[in-house]
Structures are given as C-alpha cells and as structure tokens.
Amino acid sequence: MKVLFLTMVKINSFKDRGIYTDLLRKFYEEGHEVFAVCPIERREKKKTSIRKEKEGTILNVKTFNLQKTNIVEKGLGTLAIEYQFLSAIKKHFFKEKFDLVIYSTPPITFSKVINFIKKRDDAYSYLLLKDIFPQNAVDMKMLKENGILHKMFLDKEQTLYAISDTIGCMSDANKNYILKHNPSINSSKVEINPNSVQPRDFNQNEVEKKTVRLKYNLPNDKKIFVYGGNLGKPQGIDFLLETILSATDKNAFFLIVGSGTEYDRIEKWFTEIKPGNALLLAGLPKRDYDLLLNACDVGLIFLHKDFTIPNFPSRLLSYLEMKMPIIAATDEITDIGWVIEENKCGYKVISGDVKSMQNVIGDILSDETNFNQMKDNAWNLLQKEYRVERSYNLIKEKVNV
Structure with missing residues (x-):
C-alpha cells in the first residue's frame, strides 16, 4: 500500500x-x-x-x-x-x-x-x-x-x-x-x-541522572517538576509562573524548558523575579531533551483556563514514557486530567486554582510510596493506551x- x-x-x-x-x-x-x-x-x-x-x-x-x-x-x-x-x-x-x-x-x-x-x-x-x-x-x-x-x-x-x-x-x-x-x-x-x-525505555541509573542534573545546574536533593514543550498563549503560562511563585515546599524545584511566543515574556519574568526554586531553559535537541526529562521527577501540563474545546497535549506521552507522575492544570472541558487520575498516575487541577495546585504538589512530595506507584502506573498507561x-x-x- x-x-x-x-x-x-x-x-x-x-x-x-x-x-x-x-x-x-x-x-x-x-x-x-x-x-x-x-x-x-x-x-x-x-x-x-x-x-x-x-x-x-x-x-x-x-x-x-x-x-x-x-x-x-x-x-x-x-x-x-x-x-x-x-x-x-x-x-x-x-x-x-x-x-x-x-x-x-x-x-x-x-x-x-x-x-x-x-x-x-x-x-x-x-x-x-x-x-x-x-x-x-x-x-x-x-x-x-x-x-x-x-x-x-x-x-x-x-x-x-x-x-x-x-x-x-x-x-x-x-x-x-x-x-x-x-x-x-x-x-x-x-x-x-x-x-x-513507539515507547523507549530510558534506563538511566542514578549516577547518570545526577550527571545530567549537574550539567544543567539542577539540584540533586529536590524533586524536579518539569514543564517541557511549547510556551504559547494556549498553555496558560500565567498560572505556570504563579505556581512557581506560590510554592512554599523547599523540596520542590521547577524547570521550564521549551520555546514559543511566550518565551521572551517568561525570560523577562525570570530576570525580574529571580526565583530561587526554578530554572528556565531554551528548547533543546530531542535527544538532549529526553535525557534531561528522564532526570526529572514530575511532569507538568498546563492549558489556558478559557478553552471551550477539549485539548489533549501530546507531551503527556513524553512524561508517561519517562515513568513520571503528572499534574495537569487545565480548563474544565478537557478530559486529560480525568485520564491521569483514573489511571492513578497523577492529579488534575483547574487552571488558576493555586490552593489545589499546591495541595497536589504537597501530596506528591509527602508520600514516596504513592509516588513510586504512580511512576509504574504511568508506564502501564502508555503501554495500554x-x-x-x-x-x-x-x-x-x-x-x-
């Protein structure tokens, strides 16, 4: 054919x-x-x-x-x-x-x-x-x-x-x-x-992950919450920045890596605010990005709160492939958050709900047994669906x- x-x-x-x-x-x-x-x-x-x-x-x-x-x-x-x-x-x-x-x-x-x-x-x-x-x-x-x-x-x-x-x-x-x-x-x-x-199993050991973190000046004693991908208006970037600014748990560190129409605005925000719990990186080649992603702990998905259509970002698959728990901060229309919660590999919150976002971040940081189970569930969801x-x-x- x-x-x-x-x-x-x-x-x-x-x-x-x-x-x-x-x-x-x-x-x-x-x-x-x-x-x-x-x-x-x-x-x-x-x-x-x-x-x-x-x-x-x-x-x-x-x-x-x-x-x-x-x-x-x-x-x-x-x-x-x-x-x-x-x-x-x-x-x-x-x-x-x-x-x-x-x-x-x-x-x-x-x-x-x-x-x-x-x-x-x-x-x-x-x-x-x-x-x-x-x-x-x-x-x-x-x-x-x-x-x-x-x-x-x-x-x-x-x-x-x-x-x-x-x-x-x-x-x-x-x-x-x-x-x-x-x-x-x-x-x-x-x-x-x-x-x-076509899933690929990234078998980086802890030493290799630490080496990657060192390369990008990421802390080894914290859980890295990563947002990777397009940085544009549809992603509701304001809530991503608000999440970083309102985070109080010292065991959480945020990484933003990507490119798009909002990148310059985010870069300006980082220059002005100088957050001590976050890092911004420009988009990387696919292989470098995958190795960096695999050295992180939790995947973040953001969508603008005003959407009336059900988006389903493909970055979900990248996180599942890395066996990462996921937090999806979205509008009320999409079902990506429901899929994540039903398969017990993460949490959903409504974009703009600062309290709920900080609560689920706290849940992830406070329960290592549940965190490891969500990692397994993430990989299983990718294989199944x-x-x-x-x-x-x-x-x-x-x-x-």
Whole structure:
C-alpha cells in the first residue's frame, strides 16, 4: 500500500522520534511505501526539495513562515499552504498512485489536496484530529467570533470533515465535542485514535541522572517538576509562573524548558523575579531533551483556563514514557486530567486554582510510596493506551488493499 502523509510539522527524517514519525515508521515496518509532505518555511531560505530515505520519501515544500511569526503571515501561510502542497505533489508525485492519505490538524486547509488525491487515486482519507480550529483561536481571542475570518475558517473546517472518510479523535471528550458541534457528521466515521508512540525505555541509573542534573545546574536533593514543550498563549503560562511563585515546599524545584511566543515574556519574568526554586531553559535537541526529562521527577501540563474545546497535549506521552507522575492544570472541558487520575498516575487541577495546585504538589512530595506507584502506573498507561500499534491498526483496517 502507498501511504501519503500531509502535515504542517517539519519532518527532518523518518528516524526522528515523535507521534507522526513513529506512525510512519510503523507503516514502513509493515511493508508499506511511505511518502510525507511537510513545509520548509521561508526563513530557512531553501527551495522545495525531495529526499529519499530507507523508510520513505520526504517532500519539503517551501511555504511562508507558519510558526513563531506574526499573525498576518501565519494566516496567509495557512491559507496558501494547500496550493503550495498541491502544486508540489503534482510536480513530484505525478507517477505515484496512493491508496491512503493521512493528514492532521492543524491546518484545516488541506481540502483541495485531499480531494485531488481521492479523485485521482481513489484513495482512502483519514484525519488525525489534533486541533479543533477555528474554535481554539476564538477561545484565545485570536479570531473574532462570527467575524469574516471565523466564518471562512468554519466553512473550511466543515469541508475537511466532510471529505474525511474517518476522523480519528484523541480522546472521548474530543469525539463527543466533534459530534455535538457538527451534527451533519455521521457518528460511524468518528473514532478514538489517540496520540501514540513507539515507547523507549530510558534506563538511566542514578549516577547518570545526577550527571545530567549537574550539567544543567539542577539540584540533586529536590524533586524536579518539569514543564517541557511549547510556551504559547494556549498553555496558560500565567498560572505556570504563579505556581512557581506560590510554592512554599523547599523540596520542590521547577524547570521550564521549551520555546514559543511566550518565551521572551517568561525570560523577562525570570530576570525580574529571580526565583530561587526554578530554572528556565531554551528548547533543546530531542535527544538532549529526553535525557534531561528522564532526570526529572514530575511532569507538568498546563492549558489556558478559557478553552471551550477539549485539548489533549501530546507531551503527556513524553512524561508517561519517562515513568513520571503528572499534574495537569487545565480548563474544565478537557478530559486529560480525568485520564491521569483514573489511571492513578497523577492529579488534575483547574487552571488558576493555586490552593489545589499546591495541595497536589504537597501530596506528591509527602508520600514516596504513592509516588513510586504512580511512576509504574504511568508506564502501564502508555503501554495500554498509547502505543503506535493501536493507531496503525485502526487506520490500516479501514483500507481495503
């Protein structure tokens, strides 16, 4: 079977670890031909190019800047990308006949590309719904509700859902939200297909962990509560900083590592406040980040309190892979906190609830037996629910090839 994958995430190599590359490698390992189309932003000053690896073919398409740029260019880039992708596919993949086209949100603007592949090749279309746009932008006040742009993006969202043969949602709350707010969608084509990875067991011993902590000036006599990943408005960064500022237990140390639109503001806050219980690091290469994460103790998830859509951040999997208890500080809509608590691998609090946050931090620090049990439960949850084989099998069984 020939598989075409469309994404806004830049793929440097199929060997990289991540929710998409792990899935594509699984297709390759099962004997399928894999083709990926992804952007190469104009800031890199490179032309559209094609690269072949053992696991498949990567088509990097020159686009506008899509990440870490102003909202005008981001909007234009999001609208233009389907035309840029379609042109590149027609030029470079004109001899290929695809059986399956997989694509993720964001963006919601791949409809013309998907339609072209479906009509030309009679391909099956599978949407991995990772982002509910444009409602998330309305929640964050980046789009005016019922404004011209909002209505235009709503039309594109409906078109994308309509041409998708199957919509794979990240969680029960995601599935229920989509069906409730899109009554025209046949419920039979919506299923749970969560973020998934090929787990790797990081067997760092205590000496190695201490060496990593020493490298980054992290204390060895405290539990490290780490937030790793994107630092943007959707993450509700204010409550993350408030959590650090209001922490009173001297056995807790906070690490923020990542990048995003809010990084400069956080850096300024660190410069002004000079917290003695926290450290800020810029984003690291994946391998260095994994080794650092494995030397920490507790994973933190933050989401903005104003969200009305059920986000389910993929950083959960990174924490589970490191066998870390997790605290999820989120809005009341998402079910990620419920999943964590039901599987006894951490706690949930509502974003902005300082008292509850400090209480659960205290619970983690005061009960070592429970802490160790949550570590085991975290790894078990990953093995049970979020292995890449699950996503692969759900998609493969839909295609009659």
